[in-house]
Amino acid sequence: MATAIKVNELPKTEVPAAQRPAPKMSARKVNLWYGQKQALFDVDLDVAKNSVVALIGPSGCGKSTFLRCLNRMNDTIDGCRTQGDIRLDDRDIYDRSVDVVQLRRQVGMVFQKPNPFPKSIYENVAYGPRIHGLAANKAEFDEIVETSLKGAGLWNEVADRLSQPGNSLSGGQQQRLCIARAIAVAPDVILMDEPCSALDPIATAKIEELIDELRQHFTICIVTHNMQQAARVSQKTAFFHLGKLIEFGDTDQIFTNPKQQMTQDYITGRFG
Amino acid sequence: MYTLAIILVMAAGAFLFSRQRAWALAGGRSSALHSRPSYHGWHAALLSGGPAILLVVLWFLFASPIVGAIVTAGLPEVVRSQPPGTLQFFMQDVQRLAAGLPLGREASPEAIEAADAYARAMLAGNWVFGVLGVLLAGWLGWLAYRKVDPQFRARNRVERWTDYILLSAAAVSVLITAGIVFSVLFESLRFFSMVSPIEFFFGLNWSPQTAIRADQVGSSGSFGAVPLITGTLLITCIAIFVAGPIGIMAAIWLSQYAPRRVRDVAKPLMEVLAGIPTVVYGFFAALTVAPFIRRVGEALGLNVASESALAAGMVMGIMIIPFVSSLSDDAIKAVPTALRDGSYGLGATKAETIQRVILPAALPGIIAGFLLAVSRAIGETMIVVMAAGLAANLTVNPFAAVTTVTVQIVTLLVGDQEFDSAKTLAAFALGLFLFAITLVLNVIALYILQRFRERYD
Ligand SMILES: Nc1ncnc2c1ncn2[C@@H]1O[C@H](COP(=O)(O)OP(=O)(O)OP(=O)(O)O)[C@@H](O)[C@H]1O
Ligand SMILES: [Mg+2]
Numbered sequence: 001m002a003t004a005i006k007v008n009e010l011p012k013t014e015v016p017a018a019q020r021p022a023p024k025m026s027a028r029k030v031n032l033w034y035g036q037k038q039a040l041f042d043v044d045l046d047v048a049k050n051s052v053v054a055l056i057g058p059s060g061c062g063k064s065t066f067l068r069c070l071n072r073m074n075d076t077i078d079g080c081r082t083q084g085d086i087r088l089d090d091r092d093i094y095d096r097s098v099d100v101v102q103l104r105r106q107v108g109m110v111f112q113k114p115n116p117f118p119k120s121i122y123e124n125v126a127y128g129p130r131i132h133g134l135a136a137n138k139a140e141f142d143e144i145v146e147t148s149l150k151g152a153g154l155w156n157e158v159a160d161r162l163s164q165p166g167n168s169l170s171g172g173q174q175q176r177l178c179i180a181r182a183i184a185v186a187p188d189v190i191l192m193d194e195p196c197s198a199l200d201p202i203a204t205a206k207i208e209e210l211i212d213e214l215r216q217h218f219t220i221c222i223v224t225h226n227m228q229q230a231a232r233v234s235q236k237t238a239f240f241h242l243g244k245l246i247e248f249g250d251t252d253q254i255f256t257n258p259k260q261q262m263t264q265d266y267i268t269g270r271f272g
Numbered sequence: 273m274y275t276l277a278i279i280l281v282m283a284a285g286a287f288l289f290s291r292q293r294a295w296a297l298a299g300g301r302s303s304a305l306h307s308r309p310s311y312h313g314w315h316a317a318l319l320s321g322g323p324a325i326l327l328v329v330l331w332f333l334f335a336s337p338i339v340g341a342i343v344t345a346g347l348p349e350v351v352r353s354q355p356p357g358t359l360q361f362f363m364q365d366v367q368r369l370a371a372g373l374p375l376g377r378e379a380s381p382e383a384i385e386a387a388d389a390y391a392r393a394m395l396a397g398n399w400v401f402g403v404l405g406v407l408l409a410g411w412l413g414w415l416a417y418r419k420v421d422p423q424f425r426a427r428n429r430v431e432r433w434t435d436y437i438l439l440s441a442a443a444v445s446v447l448i449t450a451g452i453v454f455s456v457l458f459e460s461l462r463f464f465s466m467v468s469p470i471e472f473f474f475g476l477n478w479s480p481q482t483a484i485r486a487d488q489v490g491s492s493g494s495f496g497a498v499p500l501i502t503g504t505l506l507i508t509c510i511a512i513f514v515a516g517p518i519g520i521m522a523a524i525w526l527s528q529y530a531p532r533r534v535r536d537v538a539k540p541l542m543e544v545l546a547g548i549p550t551v552v553y554g555f556f557a558a559l560t561v562a563p564f565i566r567r568v569g570e571a572l573g574l575n576v577a578s579e580s581a582l583a584a585g586m587v588m589g590i591m592i593i594p595f596v597s598s599l600s601d602d603a604i605k606a607v608p609t610a611l612r613d614g615s616y617g618l619g620a621t622k623a624e625t626i627q628r629v630i631l632p633a634a635l636p637g638i639i640a641g642f643l644l645a646v647s648r649a650i651g652e653t654m655i656v657v658m659a660a661g662l663a664a665n666l667t668v669n670p671f672a673a674v675t676t677v678t679v680q681i682v683t684l685l686v687g688d689q690e691f692d693s694a695k696t697l698a699a700f701a702l703g704l705f706l707f708a709i710t711l712v713l714n715v716i717a718l719y720i721l722q723r724f725r726e727r728y729d
Contacts, residue, residue: 076616101619109617115610118633128618
């Protein structure tokens with residue numbers, strides 16, 4: 001199991017802490033090993049409430065790994081060890097008292113490949129509410145399913161075929177179904193790991209639009225290989241390289257005026 | 273045998289000489305040849321060995337019927353005019369005598385004479401075909417040798433030969449299967465001309481004791497297969513009750529919960545179960561489990577037969593656990609990790625994920641594994657022969673002795689039998705029935721498996 005080491009030193013900030021809105025999630029000195037191999041080195045990162053943070057970087061640099069730390073999905077991997085301090089609403093998520101199940105309800109996840117369950121569209125969305133007992137009767141389930149599908153911009157396309165299997169939808173629709181499934185449990189944070197990499201430009205545009213809307217209610221952390229996408233949807237961007245966080249700042253600044261040479265090289269396509 | 277050895281040596285010679293010649297013609301540069309020298313060698317070897325070996329093998333296969341027919345034709349009229357059955361016996365004696373085997377009784381002078389003729393004809397045939405084979409090998413080998421030429425496409429020829437050889441191997445196995453099926457089918461039809469299918473499939477009484485001689489007193493036998501079928505079903509059901517839950521739960525534990533190191537040890541261990549000979553399971557059932565059940569039953573005041581369906585079914589269940597668990601394990605592993613992660617990502621616990629996502633997704637595979645295991649249980653013989661008994665009781669009481677289709681096939685054919693009595697032929701009908709059921713189960717299982725695979729590829 002992952003062990004947490006409390007890191008007491010406060011982040012150096014220019015603005016006094018009291019005036020800053022507390023971040024929704026914060027990571028300090030996160031180190032992670034897959035067996036003997038270290039995949040993350042001292043990563044520090046804050047995700048502000050109702051904002052979108054984009055994680056970029058070359059393949060294998062640890063973006064997915066970091067993302068999966070945020071809802072402890074790495075716990076399901078044999079031999080994976082996490083160290084450091086990750087907080088959600090100022091509560092250490094690796095603390096013993098934290099219930100992983102509850103944590104993942106609060107921090108939902110959308111994966112790279114659409115992965116609807118082999119169930120009906122309705123049951124896919126109702127899955128989360130069902131296991132968490134969020135609805136008492138059919139009417140309440142119906143309502144959750146409808147609002148979630150509307151929230152994911154899928155309702156108009158599937159309203160009349162909710163009982164059909166989830167895999168019968170197109171790739172883009174499936175991905176939106178997975179988003180609906182994630183927001184059905186009313187999480188605080190949604191993690192998205194390359195949600196558009198299996199989709200065509202039109203479906204991608206729809207999802208990007210959706211991400212911007214979702215920001216009203218959720219905090220979002222998204223991994224992407226697409227620079228334009230990162231620039232379009234995010235407020236903050238983090239650049240990873242070989243398991244280290246190289247640069248983290250406002251998206252505008254990262255893309256127009258990066259502080260690090262390496263970031264510059266990467267976003268201009270000189271490597272990666 | 274010697275002939276075959278000689279032909280093989282000749283083929284090897286053809287290989288060496290032709291390869292040598294190809295080398296020589298190429299002048300050491302194999303690029304001057306269309307095909308590499310060893311292809312020329314193989315071409316020669318196959319051409320010289322193939323047809324010759326085929327000829328000799330065909331002679332071996334058909335020698336005794338051919339010679340038998342010739343000898344029969346030459347028999348004195350008195351012997352030949354006997355009824356076919358007696359004549360057949362006579363010819364069997366002749367063959368034994370010709371092979372120098374003891375007959376166990378005084379041979380008639382006609383038989384000795386015929387045996388002499390038979391042996392002589394056989395010897396002559398062996399010589400003729402042996403020499404023919406060797407000559408053929410030599411001639412074709414020589415032809416192939418002459419043919420070696422830079423332009424000659426030996427590689428293409430060799431590839432065609434390989435094609436034919438592989439094809440004939442496949443054809444032989446298919447033909448043998450078809451042959452078995454047809455012979456079973458044919459004998460079953462003969463059975464159904466003696467006993468009506470209605471009696472066979474719906475009769476409730478099984479006692480296949482027919483009179484062997486016409487004047488013998490005894491029942492005419494009754495061939496109602498229902499008790500056998502219910503017995504088979506009862507035992508199979510018990511086996512499934514044992515193997516199903518244990519197998520599936522073991523698979524779930526192995527694939528989802530077990531630490532890697534435990535799994536690496538436990539899985540092969542489980543598979544050892546599948547490697548135990550069924551006869552071992554049989555005496556385990558008969559000598560250990562059955563008495564145990566009997567004792568427990570007595571302690572509880574139940575009347576348990578010493579050979580009970582329960583004992584046989586339980587042991588059979590143990591036998592098929594590895595099938596169920598290893599096929600279920602495959603099915604569970606085939607469920608994409610993405611689905612599992614999707615469920616965990618929504619905050620589902622391990623148990624919820626398994627129950628609501630993994631098992632439903634793996635269900636077709638699990639069912640298919642089940643059906644394969646069932647078809648194995650139905651066809652299983654040794655355990656039930658030893659532990660289930662012979663009494664054809666029509667009952668669903670697991671403590672009673674029952675009998676199964678396979679057991680009855682065994683008992684029908686053990687001991688001296690007249691080959692075309694209804695009793696013997698009944699075995700074919702039962703076999704056909706069994707075969708049909710397992711075939712259907714297998715087809716369904718494979719169909720489900722295939723559909724399942726398509727879904728996740
Ligand atoms: N389950 C695992 N076991 C062992 N090593 C892993 C595992 N998952 C990832 N890694 C390793 O950790 C490093 C970071 O992987 P990660 O998947 O986080 O990269 P990524 O930035 O998401 O790459 P991509 O853009 O290709 O998705 C890689 O070197 C990878 O090989
Ligand atoms: Mg990744």
